[in-house]
Amino acid sequence: MIGTVVEMLQFSFMQRALLAGLFVAILAPLVGSFLVYRRMAFIGDTLAHVAFAGVAIGVYVQEVLGWSGVTPFLSALVVAALAALLIQFLSDRTGAYNDVSMAIVLSGGFALGTVVISLTGGIAVSISQYIFGSIATVSWQHVRIMALLTVLVAGVVAVSYKHLLYITFDESAARVARLDVDLQNSLLVVLTALVIVAAMQIMGVILVAAMLVVPVAAAGQIAPSFKASVIIAIVLAELSVFSGVTLSYTHDVAASGAIVLVAIGLYAAAAAADRYAA
Amino acid sequence: MSVVDLHNVDFAYTDVPVLEDVSLSIEPGEFLGLVGPNGSGKSTLLRIALGLETPDAGSATLFGEPAGEFDDGHRIGYVAQGATSGDRRIPVTVREVVTMGRFPHAGYGRLGDDDRAAVEDAMATTGVADLADRKLEELSGGQRQRVFIARALACEADLLALDEPTVGVDAESRDAFYDLLGELNDDGMTIVLIEHDIGTVTEYATTVACINCCVHYHGDPEGFAESDALADAYGASQRMLEHDPGHTHSHDEEVSR
Numbered sequence: 001m002i003g004t005v006v007e008m009l010q011f012s013f014m015q016r017a018l019l020a021g022l023f024v025a026i027l028a029p030l031v032g033s034f035l036v037y038r039r040m041a042f043i044g045d046t047l048a049h050v051a052f053a054g055v056a057i058g059v060y061v062q063e064v065l066g067w068s069g070v071t072p073f074l075s076a077l078v079v080a081a082l083a084a085l086l087i088q089f090l091s092d093r094t095g096a097y098n099d100v101s102m103a104i105v106l107s108g109g110f111a112l113g114t115v116v117i118s119l120t121g122g123i124a125v126s127i128s129q130y131i132f133g134s135i136a137t138v139s140w141q142h143v144r145i146m147a148l149l150t151v152l153v154a155g156v157v158a159v160s161y162k163h164l165l166y167i168t169f170d171e172s173a174a175r176v177a178r179l180d181v182d183l184q185n186s187l188l189v190v191l192t193a194l195v196i197v198a199a200m201q202i203m204g205v206i207l208v209a210a211m212l213v214v215p216v217a218a219a220g221q222i223a224p225s226f227k228a229s230v231i232i233a234i235v236l237a238e239l240s241v242f243s244g245v246t247l248s249y250t251h252d253v254a255a256s257g258a259i260v261l262v263a264i265g266l267y268a269a270a271a272a273a274d275r276y277a278a
Numbered sequence: 279m280s281v282v283d284l285h286n287v288d289f290a291y292t293d294v295p296v297l298e299d300v301s302l303s304i305e306p307g308e309f310l311g312l313v314g315p316n317g318s319g320k321s322t323l324l325r326i327a328l329g330l331e332t333p334d335a336g337s338a339t340l341f342g343e344p345a346g347e348f349d350d351g352h353r354i355g356y357v358a359q360g361a362t363s364g365d366r367r368i369p370v371t372v373r374e375v376v377t378m379g380r381f382p383h384a385g386y387g388r389l390g391d392d393d394r395a396a397v398e399d400a401m402a403t404t405g406v407a408d409l410a411d412r413k414l415e416e417l418s419g420g421q422r423q424r425v426f427i428a429r430a431l432a433c434e435a436d437l438l439a440l441d442e443p444t445v446g447v448d449a450e451s452r453d454a455f456y457d458l459l460g461e462l463n464d465d466g467m468t469i470v471l472i473e474h475d476i477g478t479v480t481e482y483a484t485t486v487a488c489i490n491c492c493v494h495y496h497g498d499p500e501g502f503a504e505s506d507a508l509a510d511a512y513g514a515s516q517r518m519l520e521h522d523p524g525h526t527h528s529h530d531e532e533v534s535r
Contacts, residue, residue: 037368162381162389169370169378172358176328177382177433178351223369224413 050109054079133204311479355430379432420451
């Protein structure tokens with residue numbers, strides 16, 4: 001086992017993949033912990049599918065219009081962040097994270113993505129990398145962005161932790177306590193968009209949201225407190241990424257799928273442990 | 279200065295009026311019981327008083343300031359409808375919940391020793407100190423209510439606003455809970471309580487307001503029992519039910535977030 005890991009880490013692309021994955025495993029549960037308990041778990045999926053439209057637009061602008069400054073990563077970031085604020089605005093107006101409007105935004109984003117891709121034509125390879133995720137194409141530049149993002153998101157969550165916790169637990173009371181609920185909600189959805197886009201290249205559009213949800217749900221089964229649940233979620237996510245990436249190397253399977261399957265396995269184990277303890 | 283002062287308030291979510299020309303004030307030290315049938319606008323009235331909703335017409339002030347602009351969040355302890363029901367699974371401990379009462383004091387800063395002392399005091403007062411490290415979801419309904427009251431005490435609130443806090447709680451815990459509220463009121467806490475059980479309200483509250491879209495009664499509990507307000511308020515809703523079923527859906531439920 002250790003021999004395999006040492007062997008794997010002799011390849012530079014596996015080093016980059018693992019490092020980027022380990023950053024994802026910090027980022028995703030950090031924001032996911034404040035989404036799952038508010039029944040906002042679906043927002044990750046929605047933003048990922050909308051970000052796909054952003055990727056497609058970026059590819060179109062680069063390939064067809066020839067503007068090399070607009071990378072798919074950048075356009076995905078902008079589109080996802082705008083969609084996040086739109087969803088927040090809609091939910092403020094209606095007083096709920098409406099699953100119907102969320103489903104419409106989700107499919108609308110993906111539909112726009114497919115149409116824009118077909119306009120571009122003949123670049124199916126780089127697109128499928130975004131849909132299913134790819135660890136082989138992670139660059140050092142990408143790893144550096146992930147590192148920077150991890151510092152940024154961890155910093156924001158540390159500063160806003162009290163606000164985020166109060167709002168997650170009891171939003172009405174947080175408003176009465178005159179915490180800045182609207183600002184924090186907007187901040188949270190924009191951070192979520194950042195994390196989704198950053199993790200998308202590795203995890204893929206379809207599976208990226210699982211990292212926001214599954215480790216947090218697993219931690220929620222066994223954590224003795226909220227603070228502990230955030231830490232446990234990160235530990236479980238790291239375990240999933242490490243195992244998933246290693247499995248993808250040893251058995252030549254898709255890393256994103258392996259990571260999510262391990263995470264779900266850990267969730268099942270946590271749920272069983274909770275039942276057994278009760 | 280009144281703690282809460284509503285003056286000629288109108289409010290509607292859609293084109294069906296929820297509140298019409300409501301004027302009501304709560305004085306320091308008062309224990310106001312707010313009663314009325316389902317969908318009578320009680321929760322909405324409380325949300326307007328706390329600045330969570332803006333009236334369509336009229337004014338709402340909180341400690342002398344317009345309710346929407348009031349920003350001394352620590353002066354109010356609010357327990358929203360359904361907050362204590364425990365139907366949500368979130369792994370927070372009792373201490374974590376009570377500590378939230380200190381967040382308006384701390385803002386973005388760190389919590390200090392005096393914050394932690396206030397939390398321990400509040401848990402001791404409400405009798406949940408020995409549950410401090412237990413998860414909220416493991417507690418009974420009666421214990422959960424005490425945790426929410428502890429949060430308001432930790433906050434050093436001057437006004438306690440409770441929206442049907444005893445739904446789904448056994449009779450014994452309810453009595454103990456209302457005894458606790460009575461003691462807090464004796465110590466000077468201003469309380470506004472929305473409660474279905476009119477018997478409880480008339481027993482513990484110092485004043486009663488009966489509303490159904492408009493105010494049907496506002497005065498002492500003794501006078502309320504002798505008045506026709508109850509029949510007026512509840513009878514009106516009965517008639518509405520018979521004549522216009524389209525207007526009987528509960529606005530209280532619509533706004534619970």
